[in-house]
Amino acid sequence: MNTGLKTDELNPYDVIVCGAGHAGCEAALAASRCGAEVLILTGNLDTVAQMSCNPAIGGQAKGQIVREIDALGGEMALNTDLSAIQFKLLNSSKGPAVQAPRAQCDKKAYQLRMKHVLELNENITTFQSIVDGLIIKKDKCVGVKTTLGINFYGKSIVVTTGTFLRALMHVGKEKAEGGRLGDHVAKGLSADFTEYGIELNRFKTGTPPRLLGRSINFEKTETQYGDKEPTKFAFYDTRNQEMFHVEQKGRWFHVEQSQPLPTVQCFTTRTTSQTAEIINKNLHLSPLYKGDISGTGPRYCPSVEDKIVRFGEKEGHRIYLEPEGINTDEWYVNGLSTSLPFDVQKDVVQSIPGLEQAIIIRPAYAVEYDYANPTQLTRSLESLKIESLFFAGQINGTSGYEEAAAQGLVAGINSARKALDQNPIIFGRDEGYIGVLIDDLVTKGTTEPYRMFTSRAEYRLLFNHTSSELRYLPKLQIINLVSRERKQAIVSKAKLINEWVLRMRTEKVYANDTYADLVKRGENEMVLPEDFRKLHKETRSEILYRVKYEGYLLRELKNIDRMKDSERIKIPKSFSYEDIPGLRKESAEKLSVIKPETLAQANRISGVNPSDISVLMILLAKSNTN
Amino acid sequence: MREGDTIVSLATIAGESALGVIRVSGKLCKTLCKDIFNITTPTPRTATVRNYLSIKGKTVDQVLLTFFENGKSYTGEQTLELTFHGNPLIANQILDDLIKRKCRLAEPGEYTKRAFLNGKIDLSQAEAVAELISASSEIEIEIANHQLRGSLSKRLHVIQSGIINLQAQFEASIDFPEDEIKEKNVGEILTIVKPLKSAITQLINSTNIKSTLSQGIKISLIGPPNVGKSTLFNNLVHENRALVSKDSGTTRDYLSKELNIGGYKVELFDTAGIRKTTSEVEQLGIQNSIRLIDDSAIVLLVFDSSLPYPTEFYNSIRKEIKSKAIIVVENKNDLKREISSSNYPRNSKVITTSMIEDGCSENIISEIEKVLSDQFKINPSSDILVNKRQSNHLVDALAHLDEVVSLISSSINEEIILQELKLSIECINSIIGRTDNEDMLDQLFKNFCIGK
Structure with missing residues (x-):
């Protein structure tokens, strides 16, 4: 309380x-x-x-x-x-x-x-x-x-x-x-x-940078629509009263408000050779290139100056315009992260089709x-x-x-x-x-x-x-993270899926074909039993996936079993890596910093090799028996 | 770590001896008893004589087998000990067969390690075991490094980075669906995979050369009975090793002797003459002769030129000698010639001699030398030879790439293809050490502009 x-x-x-x-x-x-x-x-x-x-x-x-x-x-x-x-x-x-x-x-x-x-x-x-x-x-x-x-x-x-x-x-x-x-x-x-x-x-x-929407000429950009049928993140088929806990109790979030908000479109455009020119000319002003920033940045999310320097400007780099909300005209410019000075940012933005007149309302910046x-x-x-x-x-x-x-x-x-x-x-x-x-x-x-x-x-x-x-x-069986009702609903869902997978695998439709054969062949869902088509969408797609990819999934499960064998061998917290005969020094150093909790985890540390693991395994067995 | 595997190795020294022992440890032992010897419930710790039946259904040797149940063996696991006739050929055939039956070669010190883990060795020996393992693997590493620092490692790295590059291509299109990754079409992918596959195949093929060179190149004297094979053998090895008599069928089992011919280590075999017989013992010897042809690099076909061409003999070995280098030795040219050379195997060299008259085999030796230098042209500085363990991993890597090719052609999802690519990378990792996902990501970010 x-x-x-x-x-x-x-x-x-x-x-x-x-x-x-x-x-x-x-x-x-x-x-x-x-x-x-x-x-x-x-x-x-x-x-x-x-x-x-x-x-x-x-x-x-x-x-x-x-x-x-x-x-x-x-x-x-x-x-x-x-x-x-x-x-x-x-x-x-x-x-x-x-x-x-x-x-x-x-x-x-x-x-x-x-x-x-x-x-x-x-x-x-x-x-x-x-x-x-x-x-x-x-x-x-x-x-x-x-x-x-x-x-x-x-x-x-x-x-x-x-x-x-x-x-x-x-x-x-x-x-x-x-x-x-x-x-x-x-x-x-x-x-x-x-x-x-x-x-x-x-x-x-x-x-x-963030831009003011009314200064963007969207006609020069390409529209990106969302899906007509949304794929939501929450599992609604197994939840009941938890679903609207804020919306029911809250003063401002009513159930009515949980009706979908109006949907919006995003837009795309591209950088141009002019963009590249501006960036190349001003590269010396970027703290990244001047060496003012010492921190390491992510390779999967490079600044626009990085993209131009490393990959050139042959066909231009794609830029996405995404709204920040429905009650604001602020737009996010995905793909244009930069730490160039503000006046250069302005030129860069305005070199892009559709953004010629665009007004920046928040500058781009880098943070260390x-x-x-x-x-x-x-x-x-x-x-x-x-x-x-x-x-x-x-x-x-x-x-x-x-x-x-x-x-x-x-x-x-x-x-x-x-x-x-x-x-x-x-x-x-x-x-x-x-x-x-x-x-x-x-x-x-x-x-x-x-x-x-x-x-x-x-x-x-x-x-x-x-x-x-x-x-x-x-996990849900051992910790109370969801309500008992929802847990029960998930158990039932799991059971239902297993039963259906078994049925598809064994029940013959035509002469020698099981439902599974039809699914693997990529036949339309209409050939499947009517009560299958009545199942919840989530349940249906899970069953079809398990049936269609059975062989590949089984192989993965086998690999997991193998990994788990060595995951079972625990390394005590107090385990000392010092002066172990046969353990290489560099491995011992890494192990004593990272302190793996299981032998399998130790095995995933880069630089620790199989002979080190063998040595550890023996000493662990020894200390367990003692 | 694959502690659950059934491991196998030669317990006695490699090479010729009266008897050899192969030890198998792990949960497959009982199954093996049934599959190989047709013994469903082996009596523990009791020796039994049985024919070793290979997975192809061929008898390899008559062996003495002893089964040890769980907890009552050296390693503490089910164990099988096989005593066979001490011939390296038989040892290799049995080991190969056991690997085909899902066993794997034991790592250095692995029996001892298992014995320890199963509580069969005194705890005070633990450190000693640890040292033993690290010592043996360090020697192994040193030896391996020697080759790895050189050309093999380089070539494997090239192959592996080829596979990783392909992996990065697929991963990029999966993980960055909005980054305009140009996907390669089937044809383009196949042009990448094909050279990778042939590079691996080439390395696998070198295994045979390598083991042949280190174990000795096998040359066998094959022919009908009483044509003078043993006399020729004695002449070539410069001693009277083989028993010689006028009676045909004198040589029942084969004999062998190591020789140095033109710098090559050679193992010369005298074999039982091949003919139809009702004697069971002689029949076994004949079977061995035929099997030897399979393992030989060069076959010396010995004929008696005073007799007509032995068609029946030739038919019984025709299949086996098909891809072998053949030297025909027409013996007894001191007698009247009856043989016709028109049916000799194609491309065979022919030498006419009389062992009794000449007693000299110089011309035969020099002919063998020519064939050897022809077949085993090795440039130690550029040619790569991989050993059996490495080759096993490469065979697996190749199988996964084959699967990639068939999956691509059937237009299956990328993530399935990727599983196969990853498995083939893992196989090569087993030879040159671990790479992890970071290597792939390095390639990915180098090759593709990511960053929506």
Whole structure:
């Protein structure tokens, strides 16, 4: 029960979340679902769940993550569905495993709804205050200090500070402190982290300029329509009363409002040879090329100057114009991220067809910030150095709302469980993208802002977005993340799917053909039994996928079994890698930094070779028997 | 790590000996007893004599087999010990056959490792085992590195990066659907895959040359009984090893001797004369002779020129000698010639001699030398030879690329094709070390302008 603001050291919160972005919100909500009393602190309540960059959720690999978040009771999917103004299923012409939903959102609606979800949650207290220090006792984090001079105490602390740590923004040679245009910077925390042995490094990211819609000549651009039939992120077929929890209770979000918002179009245009000319002429003014920015930027999201320098300007680079909302005429220029000086930005924009007269209402800028290499974390996202301190989101070197939210969910669950004296919950690489994300981060670390790609998942074929709920069912059985009714609905859905798959495989239609044969041959759904066609769309597509790709999916399951064998061999936390005969020194060094939790994880560390693993296996067997 | 696999290796030294032992450890042992020896429930720790029946249904050798049940063997797992006649040819055939039956060659120290993990070795030996494993693998690495630093590694890296490039192409179109990735058509992809496949095939083919060179090139003396094969053998090896008599069928089993001819390590075989017979023992010897032809690089067909052309003999070996280098030795030219050379195998060299009169085999030796230098032209600085383990991985890699080709032609989804490409990359990884997804991403971002 929410007892309001508490500052008593003897009566701590279960979980304190520092930051209310995409990671922070999911962390607070997940922790509260696990039964924890939560305090969430943010520097600015007006920017809760702010979409700092593009006005869209989902996309390739990210869309799958959002559906997994929904499967685990998270909020991002619902929040997207109810604030979306355009839906699109990417790769719809390719196989189900690589299809991904995406939605353009109304940024303000997204933010306000998420804020309201926090407000309505009885286990969560929200408070506006900048955290600028940690309270550490005996290598354990027990609370945080704020710039107001108030201290808060918690059994677990989750840090989700995004790009705000020692954040420095660049527009040309102009620099300003702050994690986002118009926002503050967090300085104190970095110093504390360093003092307690947590290593920090610098990353850089950027965002394009925003334009005034009425100054754009859309007639010179190409229209991008959304799908007529939206692919939503939340699983509606298995949820009932949870569906409208804000809309039912909230004062402003009524059920009527959850009717789809009006849909919008996006537009595309291209850079021209004139664009390239302007950029090449002014390259020396870009802080990236002048060397003013030392942080590493993402290769998958290069600035426009990078694109021109590295790939030239033969056919022009595609630019997407996306609305920031339905109650604003602000437009996001996807593909035009830059840190060139403002007057050059203006010239660059106006060299593009349709944007000749365009007015910039927010400049593009690059931001540099501290991140803590995630190899310093366990798989529950707890710090290896300071007990009860959890990290999630961009501070772990990732990029993207979806990646942040997924980590928030994991850190939220595990911080609550730590506070409540329960075992951590580990997400495996075989369960879904969330498992891949966490394992990649803590095992391999990252040298550029980490974004999920489907290619990172070795069992990609099993991770089609419609199967998320079924894949996480075993997790839902052990933690209370969704209501009992919904859990039951998922169990029934799983059963139904299995029965149908079996029936399709065995029941003969014509002489020697089973339904499965027809499906594999690509026949129309009309040949299938009538009661099949009556099933829910999600259920239907899952059954068809399993039937059609049976052989390939079975092979993946076999590979998972093999991986799990060595995942079972645990490495004790106290295991010392020093002076082990036969273990190479460089491997020993890596292992003692990353501290893998299982032998399989050790095996994924780059540079650790099979003979090192053999040696470890023997010593582990020895210490287990002792 | 593949702890669940059934592993197999030669327990005795490689090379000729009276007997050899092959050890198999893992859960397949019982199945193997049934499939190879038709023994459904083997009596543990009891030796049984049986014919070893290969997967193709051919008898390889008569072996003594002993089965050890779970917990009662050296490794603690089901174990099978096979004692065979100590001939490296038989050893290789059995090992090959077991691999075809889903066993794999054991890593250095792996039996001991399993013994330890299954609690069969005293704990105090743990460190020693660790050292043993790292030591053996380091030696292995050193040896491997020696070759890897050189041409093999370079060539495999070229092949692998070819595959990774193709992977990056597919991945880009999957992961960046809005980035205008130009997709390659089937024809373009096939032109990329084809040279990769033939490069791998070339390496696989070199395996045979490599093992032939290191084990000795096999040359066999084949012919009907009583044509003077053993006399020729004794002459060539400069000692009276083979028993010689006027009675046909004197040589029952084969004999062999290692020789150096023109710098090549050669193993010369004297074999039982081939004829129809009712004697079971002689029949076994004859079967061995025919099998030897298969393993030989050069066959010396020995005829008695005073007799008519032995058509029946020739028909019984015609299939086996088809692709072999043949030297026909017409012996007994001191007697009246009856043989007609019109039916000799095509492209065979012919030497006419009399072992008894000449007692000299110089011309035969020099003929063998010519054939050897013709067949085994090796340039040590540029030619790559891969060993059996490497070749096994390459065979797998090739199979996955074949699958890619057939999938592309049937226009299946990219993500399925990608699974095959990844598997083929993994196979090559087993030889040259691990690459991970980062290598693919490096290629992807280098080749495609990503960044909607």
